Amino acid sequence: MHFLHDAIPPHDLTYDDVFMVPRHSAIASRYDVDLATSDGTGATLPLVVANMTAIAGKRMAETVARRGGITVIPQDIPIPVVADVVRFVKSRHTVFDTPIELTPHQTVAEALSLIPKRSHRAAVVVRDGRPVGVVSEADCVEVDRFAQVEQVMNPAPVTIRADADPRQVFEAMDAARAQVAVAVDDTGRLVGVLTRTGALRATLYSPAVDARGGLRIAAAVGVNGDVAQKAADLLEAGVDCLVVDTAHGHQDRMLEALAAVRALDPQVPVAAGNVVSAEGTRALIDAGADIVKVGVGPGAMCTTRMMTGVGRPQFSAVLECAATARELGRHVWADGGVRHPRDVALALAAGASSVMIGSWFAGTHESPGDLLQDSNGRSYKVSFGMASARAVANRTSTESAYDRARKGLYEEGISSSRMYLDPARPGVEDLIDEICSGVRSACTYAGAATLEEFHERTVVGVQSAAGFHEGRPLATSW
Numbered sequence: 001m002h003f004l005h006d007a008i009p010p011h012d013l014t015y016d017d018v019f020m021v022p023r024h025s026a027i028a029s030r031y032d033v034d035l036a037t038s039d040g041t042g043a044t045l046p047l048v049v050a051n052m053t054a055i056a057g058k059r060m061a062e063t064v065a066r067r068g069g070i071t072v073i074p075q076d077i078p079i080p081v082v083a084d085v086v087r088f089v090k091s092r093h094t095v096f097d098t099p100i101e102l103t104p105h106q107t108v109a110e111a112l113s114l115i116p117k118r119s120h121r122a123a124v125v126v127r128d129g130r131p132v133g134v135v136s137e138a139d140c141v142e143v144d145r146f147a148q149v150e151q152v153m154n155p156a157p158v159t160i161r162a163d164a165d166p167r168q169v170f171e172a173m174d175a176a177r178a179q180v181a182v183a184v185d186d187t188g189r190l191v192g193v194l195t196r197t198g199a200l201r202a203t204l205y206s207p208a209v210d211a212r213g214g215l216r217i218a219a220a221v222g223v224n225g226d227v228a229q230k231a232a233d234l235l236e237a238g239v240d241c242l243v244v245d246t247a248h249g250h251q252d253r254m255l256e257a258l259a260a261v262r263a264l265d266p267q268v269p270v271a272a273g274n275v276v277s278a279e280g281t282r283a284l285i286d287a288g289a290d291i292v293k294v295g296v297g298p299g300a301m302c303t304t305r306m307m308t309g310v311g312r313p314q315f316s317a318v319l320e321c322a323a324t325a326r327e328l329g330r331h332v333w334a335d336g337g338v339r340h341p342r343d344v345a346l347a348l349a350a351g352a353s354s355v356m357i358g359s360w361f362a363g364t365h366e367s368p369g370d371l372l373q374d375s376n377g378r379s380y381k382v383s384f385g386m387a388s389a390r391a392v393a394n395r396t397s398t399e400s401a402y403d404r405a406r407k408g409l410y411e412e413g414i415s416s417s418r419m420y421l422d423p424a425r426p427g428v429e430d431l432i433d434e435i436c437s438g439v440r441s442a443c444t445y446a447g448a449a450t451l452e453e454f455h456e457r458t459v460v461g462v463q464s465a466a467g468f469h470e471g472r473p474l475a476t477s478w
């Protein structure tokens with residue numbers, strides 16, 4: 001990447017401050033762009049879901065990995081639970097979504113409470129492991145809440161074999177105007193479900209899978225306690241990437257934690273952070289990090305910059321840290337502050353191998369929280385920062401009241417934020433579609449067929465606030 005007219009800006013910049021200039025392109029189609037990462041995580045998309053309790057759970061992990069990204073399970077989750085999540089995610093089908101299963105005698109009320117957990121907005125009614133119908137929200141309208149689902153379900157859903165060609169499934173569903181198809185194995189047992197869009201996506205994305213074909217997943221450890229034991233347990237559980245994570249990554253505890261993790265000879269990439277300087281990046285890499293997590297204060301839930309004045313505008317932070325990591329043959333993830341597809345493209349242009357997203361994915365069906373509605377009927381989920389009073393209270397729940405009170409004084413995150421679901425894009429895969437189309441298109445504007453070429457070829461200029469504003473679409477006339 002280089003700056004337009006080679007004019008090195010005199011001050012630090014964030015995503016909104018910069019733009020990319022189109023260049024001659026020999027790439028005929030946006031589908032000719034390969035978005036696979038080269039950082040050893042095996043992700044086929046440059047997307048990592050941030051280790052935040054309100055965002056990164058097992059549903060998020062299976063859904064994102066099916067499309068090629070990877071989710072980091074937070075350090076606050078007890079290790080036996082993480083091990084269960086890893087087992088679960090690795091046992092998921094790489095094409096079909098995991099359905100909600102109901103027995104025929106469960107009630108409409110139960111169906112309605114569970115269906116919002118899935119973007120496909122339906123549940124499969126199962127008897128002895130075999131599907132006997134599908135129930136959607138539409139089937140439950142104006143029905144007694146205590147009615148049994150077998151009374152309202154569609155008893156003859158589109159049913160396909162687990163080895164069916166997704167393109168043919170797409171066409172069959174289109175012809176039948178069906179919302180979901182149910183996949184079964186040779187014995188008629190339920191394997192999963194597929195929407196029309198899911199069938200399309202199955203032809204466009206490659207799942208991030210390990211050597212055994214299981215979906216990939218990462219997990220985080222903090223820098224306190226017995227880091228080596230926790231890391232060893234996570235590796236034993238089968239994580240595909242280990243993330244050593246703390247607010248201020250350029251500190252002795254982090255360097256000691258990294259040395260302890262490196263001593264385990266992990267056969268998976270180790271990511272560590274957060275830092276925002278060349279010096280910090282070099283220190284973490286020297287201590288054993290394969291990937292450095294970059295970003296102090298850009299996160300949507302983060303109050304660090306307001307509390308401390310510390311941090312660095314994210315575009316410049318990623319640019320400087322990526323340059324250092326690249327010199328040393330390592331990688332960076334751009335962590336935090338990503339709110340539009342353009343931010344992902346700019347982070348990759350600056351040299352990140354992947355982009356970490358938290359809050360943007362909080363307002364989706366796949367995040368762990370319950371779907372709530374405000375007084376205007378808009379759907380949202382509650383999110384919170386990992387350094388918020390709420391997260392600190394969770395994290396320290398086994399400590400003495402005195403220690404908890406002491407740690408509770410250092411609050412650098414929001415404890416409760418409403419993340420609204422975009423009615424046009426309520427699922428994380430809808431957001432992934434949007435991001436990938438933006439990034440693929442950005443690559444062709446730069447004449448790049450891979451992310452490495454994209455980083456090499458991009459020309460970045462600095463814009464005024466009016467320049468940024470000009471790029472925003474207008475919903476009504478001015």
Ligand SMILES: NC(=O)C1=CN([C@@H]2O[C@H](COP(=O)(O)OP(=O)(O)OC[C@H]3O[C@@H](n4cnc5c(N)ncnc54)[C@H](OP(=O)(O)O)[C@@H]3O)[C@@H](O)[C@H]2O)C=CC1
Nearest residue numbers: 222223245246247248274295296297298302304386387412
């Ligand atoms: N990217 C970002 O901008 C930030 C991210 N976060 C996220 O929040 C989560 C919790 O992180 P964290 O607060 O580090 O909690 P941790 O539980 O990881 O503890 C951090 C340790 O570092 C010590 N420490 C020393 N200086 C600092 C400092 N300036 N800020 C924080 N800890 C410090 C703390 O000791 P003591 O408490 O005694 O001081 C504590 O022992 C992580 O997921 C982290 O990524 C948090 C803040 C900023």
Ligand SMILES: Nc1nc2c(ncn2[C@@H]2O[C@H](COP(=O)(O)O)[C@@H](O)[C@H]2O)c(=O)[nH]1
Nearest residue numbers: 050299300302336337358359385386387413
């Ligand atoms: N200073 C804080 N930073 C936090 C907190 N919780 C998470 N984070 C950081 O934000 C990113 C995600 O950024 P987003 O804009 O996509 O939401 C995450 O990976 C952390 O580095 C917090 O409480 N305080």
Ligand SMILES: [K+]
Nearest residue numbers: 297298299302
């Ligand atoms: K912020």
